[in-house]
Amino acid sequence: MLAAAVWLLGFAATGPGASAQQFEKNILTGGPSGTYIQIGRDLASVANACGLEYTIRESAGSLENFLGVRKLPHTQFGIVQSDVLEYLKTFSSEDPDIARAILGVRIALPLYNEEVHILARRDITSLSDLNGRRVAVGVEDSGTFLTASLVLDLAGVQPAARVTINPTASLERLLANEIDAFFYVAGAPTKLFQSAEIDSTKFHLLPIDDPTLTSVYIPTSIPAGTYPFQAEETPVVAVKAVLMTYEYTPKKNAYHRDSCKAVSDLSKLILTNFRQLQEVGHPKWREVNLEDVPPGWEVGSCSSAGLEQDYELQCGALPVQSALPESLESKANAAYRAKICADIGC
Incomplete structure (x- = not known):
């Protein structure tokens, strides 16, 4: 690791x-x-x-x-x-x-936001069903790998094997019955799941509605029909x-x-x-x-400097439109928001 x-x-x-x-x-x-x-x-x-x-x-x-x-x-x-x-x-x-x-x-x-996709066999209906299963979690050091690691640990799930392979290889192994499910963190819709090889009678997107996960991540859903095999809306979580x-x-x-x-x-x-x-x-x-x-x-202070109205860039700058009221957040973040609102509106 x-x-x-x-x-x-x-x-x-x-x-x-x-x-x-x-x-x-x-x-x-x-x-x-x-x-x-x-x-x-x-x-x-x-x-x-x-x-x-x-x-x-x-x-x-x-x-x-x-x-x-x-x-x-x-x-x-x-x-x-x-x-x-x-x-x-x-x-x-x-x-x-x-x-x-x-x-x-x-x-x-x-x-x-990037949705957490878990494509699994139909007999797996919840996160807890991943206990003792073969689960692909992405290439080590990838975003999918780190989110999958956190999700499994926060949910208290212990797969029999955490397979570290990329999403394309994960789909191939799932279709070949060499793994039982795999994680893929990507903005929906993602091309990988448009494959006609994903049989809706054999595979589905696993719902993610664990209270611990929805408190740590962003609760959202993947609408029905986002993918060819997906007939129903699926609750998931997302990470920004x-x-x-x-x-x-x-x-x-x-x-x-x-x-x-x-x-x-x-x-x-x-x-x-x-x-x-x-x-x-x-x-x-x-x-x-x-x-x-x-x-x-x-x-970052360098990013904030670039958002100042008088920051000189040869492309010019948009006119000021509005300003955001002060909040209780950090001064740096509050100043950042004010600059964003001043240029594109809020």
Whole structure:
């Protein structure tokens, strides 16, 4: 477990810092066919239109992205599931390196909700039925893996085997009767479950309505007909994806200064092009609520700087529309919300 954590934490003991190579701006996303990489490409496209270059990098998913932003040079952004913090605190609470890694992470912007899919055999009707079964939980260090690990532990479920394979391989093994169920955390609808090979008489989406899980995650449902095999609405839980960054200190060195500017620039670009992203970008952009900062996350100061009305970017800025009243939340998050409302309305 935490294979990426061990490697990445050893890669750069001093955290994000200066490098001899030419300065780059990178965004860690996910696999080649997933939603993360499509969202990343949308961001790169908006930046390119403004004459700025952000490189989109594939990855294994949330945990690798989290640690990559925290430790790899020239890696200012990563798209992660918001429960990555809870995962690291739960499974690595006694690891001082992990504890230090958590301290510097920040949110640049909240994104969309990702539904927790569990495709199972028809004779499995509840989470408790996964006890003693063969369950695929995603590739180690992926977002699916960390959420599946938390869900099973929070629900007190003990599978006979937790199989660490990717979603495509999981579906193949389920159809071949080599596993009994598998997790896949992705924004619905996801292409994987459009397969005509999924026989509705043999397989179904497992309902997730455990009170503990609905208190930790976002209760939601996948509407009937979302997938060809799914005739009824299915209650599930969801986890929010976020664009994660690091709390760079511009006065520390040139690398921190340039990285902070990269974060500020992209934050401004997203804000000023938000309507365009919703209209022509990935459909999940239509579900993004820029005010919805998930619990446990703090908005980065570099991101907040990019949202200031007078922040200079060659693409310009939208006119001020309104302001959000003060709240009891942290000053950083309250200021962030006010800036969002001032530019796109609330």
